[in-house]
Amino acid sequence: MKILLNESELQTGVEKLAQQIADTYRENPLTIVGVMTGSVVLLADTIRKLSMPLRVGVVQAASYEGDRRGDLKINAELMPDISKRAVLLIDDIFDTGHTLEKVVGLMKSFSPSSIRSAVLLKKTGRQEVQYTPDFIAFDIPDEFVVGYGLDFNDEYRNLPYLAALEESDLAKHRN
Ligand code: IMP
Ligand code: MG
Numbered sequence: 001m002k003i004l005l006n007e008s009e010l011q012t013g014v015e016k017l018a019q020q021i022a023d024t025y026r027e028n029p030l031t032i033v034g035v036m037t038g039s040v041v042l043l044a045d046t047i048r049k050l051s052m053p054l055r056v057g058v059v060q061a062a063s064y065e066g067d068r069r070g071d072l073k074i075n076a077e078l079m080p081d082i083s084k085r086a087v088l089l090i091d092d093i094f095d096t097g098h099t100l101e102k103v104v105g106l107m108k109s110f111s112p113s114s115i116r117s118a119v120l121l122k123k124t125g126r127q128e129v130q131y132t133p134d135f136i137a138f139d140i141p142d143e144f145v146v147g148y149g150l151d152f153n154d155e156y157r158n159l160p161y162l163a164a165l166e167e168s169d170l171a172k173h174r175n
Contacts, residue, residue: 001163010148013137018049020135029053031085036060038092041149042120061099087112092149093121097129
């Protein structure tokens with residue numbers, strides 16, 4: 001594995017991200033909705049850096065099997081009522097953009113007063129949609145990355161750093 005962002009680089013980026021969110025919403029009430037499961041670490045770190053009245057919910061979106069894309073499934077059953085509320089979606093990575101675009105569309109159907117999104121990572125040159133997240137902590141090259149919440153087959157989410165999987169790592173999962 002090749003480390004792309006170490007623990008302290010991640011923390012610096014997340015602090016800047018939280019500062020931009022704080023500057024945008026000030027002391028106004030906010031509902032943060034984490035896109036599970038990849039945003040779990042970013043969600044936990046970000047909410048502890050914010051001081052406005054805050055509610056937290058989750059929505060589940062899953063589209064990957066290993067490193068291959070499957071059908072997108074969205075489960076909003078665990079989401080709190082967001083009608084007339086300012087909502088900030090948090091996700092791990094903006095790759096093609098289809099996931100976040102679809103989740104934002106679903107959120108809009110619940111009539112929030114506003115909807116924005118924040119992501120830890122944006123993969124360079126991969127986007128296939130018009131939508132762009134409002135807050136982005138890091139731009140990264142087009143590599144499959146794990147750690148800090150991001151997984152390969154639900155593994156590696158617990159790594160405190162962000163690493164790119166190499167061919168030798170992927171080979172271990174094939175047998
Ligand atoms: P998109 O719909 O292509 O933007 O894909 C977004 C989702 O795919 C993210 O929320 C991640 O869960 C997953 N994903 C995309 N790229 C990676 C990666 O490099 N590592 C782990 N998960 C990824
Ligand atoms: Mg995800």
